[in-house]
Amino acid sequence: MQHTYSQINSAKIVGTVTDSVGSPITYATIILKNSNKGTTTDSKGNYTVSNLPAGSFTVLISAVGYHTQSQVVELADKEIKELSVSLKMLPRLLNEVVVTSRRRDERKENLTSSISVVSPQTIQQLQTVSNNAADILAVAVPGLGVSSGTSSNWGQSLRGRQVLVLVDGVPQSTPLRNGSMDIRVIDPYAIERIEVIKGATSIYGNGAAGGIINYITKSNTGVKKFSSKTELATTGSIVHSEGSLGARAYQSFYGRAGKFDYTVSGSFEQTGQMKDAQGDIIGPIYSLSNNEIYNGFAKAGYNFSDKQRLQFSYNYFGSQEQGDLKEVLGSIREGRKTTSVPGYVTGSSPGTRWNHTGLLKYSHDNLFANHSLNVSAYLQDISTVFFYSNQFEGGGQSTIQSVKRGLRLDLSAPFALGNRISGNLAYGVDLLKDATSQPLLDGRTWVPEMNLGSTAPFLQVQSTLFNNLVYNGGVRFESMDIAVADYTTLKPYNAQTRTFGTSINVKGGNIGYNNLVFNSGLKYNRFNLFKPYVNFSQGFSVADLGLVLRAARVTDIANIQTEAVIVNNYEVGFASEHNIFRFEAAAYMSKSKLGSSFQEINGFYTTVRSPEKVHGFELAADAYATNNLTVGATYTYVEGKRDSNNNGKFEDAADTYLGGERISPPKYTAYVKYTPLQHLNFRLDYIGSGARDRFQKGENGLYKTYEGKVTPYSIINLASSYRMSPSTTIKVGIENLLNADYFPTRAQWLMFDQYYIKGKGTSFTLGLTVDI
Structure with missing residues (x-):
C-alpha cells in the first residue's frame, strides 16, 4: 500500500515486538513500506519511528526466524501511535537476508547453495551452555565437524576441507599457515548472527575450499540515545568443583542520536580448571583451563542521508592459558588418558596474544544509474603462540604472526529484460596484502615470512526467470604473488625413532598464481513442498603453503610443489516447507587435482599433493509443534579419499582414505525448545558423534598419526532462562547433563599421547542479565 501524508513530519509510531510467549525480540526490523523510514528493536524489544508525516502507512515487522507481520497505521499530525506485535516463530530460518553473498539484500531462498544462519536467539541459548564459538557452531551447523572442546579447531573441518573464517567479511584465518x-x-x-556458506567458494578469495564462516557483529540497535546491557556469569564443574570455578562479565552501551549511532562493549572471562567425567583436570594441550579471555568491540555509524552511510568497527580479542597446570602424560597403548595437575610449565603462555580487526566501510545506495556502492578498507593483525614442544631440537615454541591489509570495492545494480526476467549484477575488485610467518619465540625460523599481494576482480549475477527460476553465476580472477626470502629449515623430527634429521638451506623467490574460478547454479522456488537446486562452484586455496615450505627437502623454492588447490564442488539439494514443518537436504562431491593434507611416512610428516575426492550429505528437519514447543534434528555424513597412484580413480587398492584431521565421523544432533510458562524457556540439545574405522594398525600395534579408530559418543546439554522482569533475566546452562565419559574425536584419531584427553564432564553456567 502506498502511504499518503501531509508535509509536517511530527508523528511517531512506537511499540514492542515480542514472541508468542511474550519475550522481547531483539534486532527485529520495522520498515514503513514505500518510504525510507525504519528502525530495529533494542534489547527489550522496543522501537520508535520518528519524524513521520500524517497519513496512512503499511508497517512491516520482521525478525530472523519469525513470520513477518504487516499492519496499516493511520497517523494524524503530531500523533504518537502505539503498535506492539507478537511474532510467530518459524520452524527454520526461511527467508533471512544473507550479507556474505556480497550482494545487497540477498535472501537465502534465492541462493543456489547450502547456507546455515545461526540466529541471535540460537547464539544466546547455546552460549548459556558454552561460550566457545566452536561448540556453538558444532551444535548449530550441519556439515561442520564436532568440537574438541579446546581452544583449537584442528580437525573441525567443513565438509572435509579448510574453512575460511571472517568477521564482517574481514578474513581471520591464516591460509598461508593455517594454525x-x-x-x-x-x-x-x-556476534549478532553467524552465516555459514558450505562448499568451495571463491567470493572472498584464498582459503575457502570447504566454505565460509562469517561472524556478523552486533548492530547499532538502540532507539534511545543511551541503553546498556550487563551480564554476569559463573561457571564450574559439577563433578568436582574444587578449582573449577570461573567467572565472566559483559557490558555494552549503545544508542543513537540523530544521524549518529554507536555500540561499545567489553567482556572478560576467567575460566577455572576444566574437569572430565571422573573429576580429573583435562590435559593442558590447547586447554581452556585457567584461561584469561578479553574482548573489546566498538561500532559507530553516521548516516549522511537515507542512502549514504559511513561506518567504523573494531574488535580486539585475546585468550591465553595461565601456564600453571602441568601435564601428566597418558598412553594410548595402555588406554590411559592424559590429565593435568597444578605445577610449573616450561615456556610462555600459549594462546591468542592479540587479534585486532578494524573495518571502515562506506555505502551509497544510489551512486549512479541505480548502482549501489560498498567500499571497505580493513586491517587484521593476529599473534598466536603455541605450546612448548620437544619436537624442536632443544625444545621451543612457535608463533604464527599474520598482518592483513585489504580493500574491497563492490558495485551492484538491478536489471530487467522484459517482464519475465529480472536480476542483479554485482562486480568489483579485492586488493590484499598479507604477511604471514611462523618463527619460534627464540628467533629460529620454522616457516619463513610469506609476503602475499593479490588483485582479484569479480563478477556475479543473479537472475529470476519467469518468477520462480533463480540463476546465480559468476567469475573471479585471482592474480597473486608471494615473495619468500632465503631460509633454512629446522631439523625435522622423526616420530618413530624420536631423532632429528638434517636442515636444508633453501633459496627463496617469488611464487605467482593466476587462476580463473567460477560458479553457476539454479533453484526452482515455485512449490513450497519442493524447492530444488543444483550448483557448481570452485574454490581457490594456496594449500597451507607454510607447511610445504617448512617441510622442504630441496634447496630451491622453485623445485617445491607449491601449486594452488582448485576445488570443484558439485551439489544438489532441496528445501521443503509446509505450515509448521521444514526439511532440508543437500548432497555434494568435491574434487581437486592436488591435495594438501599431511601424512606420516616413515616417521616424518609429509605434505601429500595427490588428487582428492570428498563426498557427503546433510539432512535437517524442524517442526514448530505448538506455540511453546519446537523440535528439530540434523544428520551429517562426509567421507574422502586420495588418488595415491594418480590414475584418475579413487577405488584402487593403492588409494587411501583421508585422515581424521580432514574427515569427521558422522554427526547427529537433535533439539527441543520448550516454553512451559511465559518468560520461562528451556532448550535441550543432543550431540552425537558416530564411528569411523578406515585404517589398519601398524606392526607396532598402533595406528599411524591421523588414522586412529573413532568410536561413537554422545552428550546432552540443557539451557534455560527466566525473565524475572522486563529488564532482568537469569540463565542456567548444564553441559554434558548426564556426565558422559568419553574421548572427543580428535583425541582418538590423532594418535598422540599428549592429545589423548577426555571431554568435559557435567559443568554449569549461572548468569544474570540486566538491560537498561
Missing part, C-alpha cells in the same frame, strides 16, 4: 585457531577469534557476546 587452526581461527574459530575462536571473537567473543560470542559481540
